[in-house]
Amino acid sequence: KQEVTQIPAALSVPEGENLVLNCSFTDSAIYNLQWFRQDPGKGLTSLLLIQSSQREQTSGRLNASLDKSSGRSTLYIAASQPGDSATYLCAVRANQAGTALIFGKGTTLSVSS
Amino acid sequence: GAVVSQHPSWVICKSGTSVKIECRSLDFQATTMFWYRQFPKQSLMLMATSNEGSKATYEQGVEKDKFLINHASLTLSTLTVTSAHPEDSSFYICSARAWTYNEQFFGPGTRLTVL
Numbered sequence: 081k082q083e084v085t086q087i088p089a090a091l092s093v094p095e096g097e098n099l100v101l102n103c104s105f106t107d108s109a110i111y112n113l114q115w116f117r118q119d120p121g122k123g124l125t126s127l128l129l130i131q132s133s134q135r136e137q138t139s140g141r142l143n144a145s146l147d148k149s150s151g152r153s154t155l156y157i158a159a160s161q162p163g164d165s166a167t168y169l170c171a172v173r174a175n176q177a178g179t180a181l182i183f184g185k186g187t188t189l190s191v192s193s
Numbered sequence: 194g195a196v197v198s199q200h201p202s203w204v205i206c207k208s209g210t211s212v213k214i215e216c217r218s219l220d221f222q223a224t225t226m227f228w229y230r231q232f233p234k235q236s237l238m239l240m241a242t243s244n245e246g247s248k249a250t251y252e253q254g255v256e257k258d259k260f261l262i263n264h265a266s267l268t269l270s271t272l273t274v275t276s277a278h279p280e281d282s283s284f285y286i287c288s289a290r291a292w293t294y295n296e297q298f299f300g301p302g303t304r305l306t307v308l
Contacts (some may be wrong), residue, residue, distance in 0.1 A: 112295060123286060123301040124237075131295065169236065171196055173297075178229045181269040181288070 082107045084184035086170055093160055101155040101187045103170030108151050114181065115144050115155050116169040124169065128145045128155070132175065160191045195221045197289050199300035206277055207308055214272045214303045216287030221269040222267035223289035227297065228260075243270055277307040 083106045092098055103113070112131045116124040128137045128144040130153070136145040143156040157164060167188045171181040196219040206212050216226060225244050229237040241257075243249035243264035251257045261273040261279075272287075275282055284304055288297040 107224075114296065116299075121304070124299045126296070126299075129296050171237075180239050180242055182239065183229075183237045 082182045084170055084172055084182055086184035086187050090188045095191055097160050098158050099160055101168050102107045103153040104186055105151045105172045108148050109175045111173045111175045113153050113172045119181050154165055162191045162193045165189055165191050195298045197298045197300040199287055199303050203304040205306045208278050209276055211273055211275045212277055214285055216270045216300050218268045218289045221291045224292050225290045226264055226270040227288045228272050229286045279307045282307045
């Protein structure tokens with residue numbers, strides 16, 4: 081059964097720092113991997129989606145990498161801002177038709193000004 | 194991206210009553226819909242997968258008689274929490290996927306509070 085782990089569980093940084101969030105998964109037979117942002121009490125905002133054949137995706141200050149063989153992904157946030165404070169969730173989809181995304185427990189990020 | 198809506202966005206009910214949550218894909222036909230549950234400070238846990246016109250597949254530990262899922266059309270799935278109890282209080286999120294999309298699109302969630 082696929083398990084997704086995110087480290088660290090929580091992170092506090094001052095504004096302007098570059099930071100890395102880690103995600104690992106136990107079964108490397110994935111179809112894709114997705115990073116989401118969730119604000120308290122709110123739904124999910126998709127940040128980046130990486131297909132299994134890709135190694136990274138970039139959007140603005142965000143860069144996500146994928147090493148499928150080792151079961152790892154990282155989300156890099158450059159020049160962090162207070163508005164980046166949220167919980168970041170990593171999720172993977174198995175390489176089977178009709179399967180759902182399986183989520184990690186998330187990393188709660190707090191960026192202080 | 195494709196849009197998924199949920200209704201209601203929040204609901205408060207008395208213990209023992211049933212609550213229905215709707216999930217709609219607004220601009221695409223969702224061949225598959227998923228229901229997740231999220232407890233405070235926890236991650237999303239998959240409850241069930243439903244394909245249009247067929248019975249839902251429930252994850253281990255999820256009571257199918259308590260959480261009734263109906264995916265009667267390509268744009269609508271409903272989750273009914275029957276005889277709700279305070280421990281059912283949670284954030285319920287649906288997502289939908291079409292054959293033509295690589296990704297799941299998520300609704301905004303429904304906050305259920307059972308008194």
